[in-house]
Amino acid sequence: MDTSRRLPYGISNFARLIEDNYYYVDKTSYIESLEREANPYQFFIRPRKFGKSLFLSMLSWYYDINSANRFEELFGRFYIGSHPTPERNSYLVMAFNFSGVDTHDEETFRKSFANVVQQSAIGFLSKYRIIFANADELIRNINETQPGIAVLRIAYDAANDVGRKIFVIIDEYDHFANDLIAMGVDAIYKKQVRANGIVRDFYETLKIGTSDAVGRIFITGISPVMIDDLTSGFNIASNLTVEERYNEMLGFTQAEVEGIIKETGLNRKLAKVDIQNYYDGYKFHKDAPRRVYNPTMLLYYFNQLRMTGKEPENIIDDNLKTDYGRLQRLTMNRENRETLLQIIRDDGIYSEIKTKFSIDNLADTGHFVSLLFYMGLLTIDKADRGLLWLKIPNYSIRTIYWEYLMQMIADTNREVQLNLSEWQLGVRDLAYDGNGVPLLDYVSKNIFSKLSNRDLMRFDEKYIKVMLLSVLFQSKIYLPFSEREVEGGYIDIFLERSSHLPDIPYEWIIELKYVKESDTDRLPEIRKASAAQLERYAASPQLAGKPGLRKAVWLFIGKTKYEIIE
Known part of the structure; x- marks a missing residue:
């Protein structure tokens, strides 16, 4: 009999997870x-x-x-089941989720926000009918009068009347703010959040409630973008986001991943990709001893293995891709675009992490980089001489940058022509015929030769590499890797065949070189040194004897010429 637990992919209700025999990574x-x-x-x-x-x-x-009465059923087998705290099962819980607020225009936003608050208060009163004798009367009054944010005071009074404290839980506190930023409607944000608008009223009323009815508050979201703007109205919360002791409160450690595999009966042999490389790597404090996996990324992959018995065609969950509109908004100014390009080229950046900032700071480089950190597009790698090196966490996030780079180049340079079917044909010829000419012809004629003078100022091997990686990844034929470590060095681009296309005859070691047209006298020595590098990489223990392995130097001369040296 199968005694393994179910994979909890997509499950966000704790009770359902326990009731339906899903595996829970114990964070209690x-x-x-x-x-x-x-x-x-x-x-x-x-x-x-x-x-x-x-x-x-x-x-x-x-x-x-x-x-x-369900404490033992829900928590008995977890840490907190044998270490219960003094406040267990002692609160009236009032929950808010602001992900559904309509940001179409200012009036719609105000009404939608007020409705979310009112419906949460109605749900609160209804949930505790057995405690609130006049719950139905209060709900009827709310529906008739539509009190807006004042509904909180009604809930406070109800709790005070029965001598109970409220635990306020807020999910997606910044969802509407991120939407407003993405749409570029700063005016609505500033009037409703910073000025005496409805959002500010909500948090001021929440703060007032802590003087009597509200005993605990826990707020989550994805960015600190509203914290400064709410400071005077809500300056009571401790920000635990980058505290070392909470580095692993969300996300999975390697040991926890091993527990998932064991308890759910997952067949390890089905997993072909390096899950650490794809989904791990997040660290939220420089001294944290362990990194964590993005749970949804990893569970998506495991769930596909369980359902189909093979790897998913797309090893990256499309639901996790960051909203390109939000990035486009954040990179409307030249400084942020340049910073993003630097991150893509160098796989990271030196920066401090800002803990608070408002919408006015988003054009500042330090705040922009910090926002990328909070969005999960950067993470802490190491402290170096008083500065933090923030790196791209993993392969999954790296591909988001690659895709965005090509879109950004096309959006900012109308001369660049992108045709996915054409470059897919070029990658197919490389994979099945060992012929790289069609691919390099395409990128040379349609991308490199069309770059602006500003683009050409940074045109070098790193810049070429990230553009090629984007093209190669989006073709879905290869899994391209940048700087793959082997004995003897780091391969510029390693092209690994997709597990869904096992008939691909060729994998590739690619060494990239770039020479300005004014430096062509250096070509003989570059050709010789590059060939020696290829031989060293191919002879490494990690790759020696690998079937179908080919190697080539892709040597670019200026922005219109190239050579392929095998």
Whole structure:
């Protein structure tokens, strides 16, 4: 009989996860840690799809007074089951989720935000009908009068009347702010968040509630973009986001991943890709001892293996791709575009991490880089002489940069022509015929030769490489790797056949070189040195004897000429 547990991909309700025999990576010890914090009003952010909603659901079931009779069923086998805290099942939980706020225009936004708050308050009163004797009367009054943010005071009074404290949980606190930023409607944001608008009113009323009814608050989102703008209206929460002790509160460590594989009965032999390379790598404090996987990225992959018995055709979950519109908005100014290009070229950047900033700061390089960190597009690699080196976390995120780079080049340079079917044919010829000429002809004529003078100022091997990686990745024929480490050095581009195309006869070691047209006298020595590099890479223990392995130097001369040396 199969005793393995189900993979919890897409499950954000903690009780359902337990009831339906899904495997839960035990994060309940953090309940104890959070409850021991001096400040009961807490703020914690992580990138998209990092397990925030499930964590909030777990908090809700743990603290909800209505769930007291289910404590053993839900938590008995986890850490907190044998280490219960003093406040377990002692609160009335009032939850808000702002992901559904309509940002179409200012009036629609205001009404939609007010409706989310009112419906949450109605749900709160309805949930505790057994405690609030006049719950139906209060709900009827709310529906008739539409009090807006004042509905919070109604909920506070109800809780105070029965001598109970409220635990306020807010998910997606910044979702509408991110939408407004992406759409470029700063005016609505500034009027409703920074000025005396409805968002500010909500948080001021929430703060007022801490004087009597509100005992705990826990807020999550993906960025700190509203923190400064709410400071005077809501300056009571501790930001735990980059505290070392909470580095692993969300996300999976390597040991936890091993537990998932074991407890769900996953067949390791089905997994062909290096999951650490694809989904791991996040660190939120420079001294944190371990890195963590993005849970949704990893569970998507594992779920595909379980359902189909083979790797998914797309090893990267399309649902995780960052909204290109948001990046386009953030890179409307030249400084941010240049910074993004630097990150793509160098695979990271030196920067400090800002903990608070408002919409006015997004054009500043330090704040822009920090926002990329909070969005999960950068993570901490190491501290170096007082500075942090922030790197691209993993292969999955790297491909987002590659795709965005090509779109950005096309958007900012109308001369660049991108035709996916044409470059796919070029990559196909490279894969099946060992012929790289059609591909390099395409990128030389349609991309490189069309670059602007500003683009040409940074035209070098790194710039060429990331553009080629983007083309190669989007073809879906190869899995391209940058700087693959082998004995003897780092391969500029290694092209690994996709597991879905096992009939591809050729994999490639590519060494890239670039020479300005004014430096062509250096070509003989470059050709010789490059050939020696290729031989050394191919002879490495990691690649020696690999079937169908070919090697070539792609030597670019200026922006219109190239050579292929095999």
